[in-house]
Amino acid sequence: MKIYLLDLGSLVIDRSDVLWHLDVGTPVRFPVYGVYIDHPEGKFIFDTGYDLDHVNAVLPFELPEQTPQQTLPEQLKLCGTTPDEIDYFVNSHFHFDHVGGNKYLGNATLITSKFELRSLLVPEPFERLGYSDVDWYERGRPVKFVEDDYRLAEGLTLFNTPGHTIAHISLLAEPEGRRPMIFAGDAVYTQETLDKEIIGGFHLDPVQSVEAIRHIKEMAREYDAEIFPSHEMETWDSWKHAPEFYGD
């Protein structure tokens, strides 16, 4: 398999929302990215960034920066494919900055949990902005519901990391020729999240969020895997970006 990291723009939030209660009043710009996996069993996407029009309309205070190149179709073009060729997609969770490119995936089946879908449709009051982009789902969409750990394909496993949202999931990828990779989604915003076990300021369940960090660290030890946080410019800059890829 080949694993491509797709650059889907950036947003700004307060550092106290990245690392709960730290440095209140300090804005930070962070990257938003997706993962495309070209695998012998199919083409998979994990997370699809944000829809620029949606953010400009509903959350302009997050100061989106997204060039035409930083969209799912253009990023997939760099990898030699198109949205129509994608077979399956997974969102770590349904917050707006992880589902924005779903609308392009016309032939792909969504793999998700009924619980996460319930939260998208009927969020808690404090989750309304997070789950504000529901348009992609209302257009109609083939769905495969899964619970527990789920084998997407050989060497591609979803595992549950709830807390940030009701049914947040992370992805373990085991490509040939390099260490396994854990895409931790918003269970791990930054390297500091891991080192200090500080959860993000957006969450459904803080206690579960701490457990999710520890579970991911345990998985990383067990598989000798590298953990990829979701929203940190420094770590993002240190990785290979599409059209470069990991694996094979």
Added chain:
Amino acid sequence: MKIYLLDLGSLVIDRSDVLWHLDVGTPVRFPVYGVYIDHPEGKFIFDTGYDLDHVNAVLPFELPEQTPQQTLPEQLKLCGTTPDEIDYFVNSHFHFDHVGGNKYLGNATLITSKFELRSLLVPEPFERLGYSDVDWYERGRPVKFVEDDYRLAEGLTLFNTPGHTIAHISLLAEPEGRRPMIFAGDAVYTQETLDKEIIGGFHLDPVQSVEAIRHIKEMAREYDAEIFPSHEMETWDSWKHAPEFYGD
């Protein structure tokens, strides 16, 4: 019964911690108070403010302002009693700004939940600062453990409002000659908390926190009670303070 509100000083936190995610980076000063109830069945205290030395040592960034007059002994003196005469005390929860005067209550029995005590002793990582003042408990203390709603005395009822902490409790007081009073502790920081059902930025369980607000509003409707938020200068300023009192 006579109900006295005791002025125990003030602190500063970010408005986004009073009302989760609102106005990040905006400091607000808020009052810290206790309630003394002189009742035919005994003398009761609900919440005891913060210990100035503790805050100066551990959380000086909350900018404590507490005159010698704004301590539990001096406030009780205004009411014609002393800490040694108190029979029972209850803390809505064991965060440092609700337990600071406990150390003065040498002859009083603590009424609490085993769960709240567990959190004081072994907090979640993100609760460590909240539960940082444990000295008053380590000195030794007679305790009566209660669960569920609990009748403290005629017209004085504790009821569970978890979410802010594992076993946060509120107090319903039904004095003669005026509407019942609900002391909601940190389940309700401000009037806006009630009106918009926005929880505070410090919490163990956000979903339970929302439920607690709704439960308190439901109780207020049922008893035609007035709700007393914990930490808002405007509402505090509008109430009678010791040596004035409510009831009788």
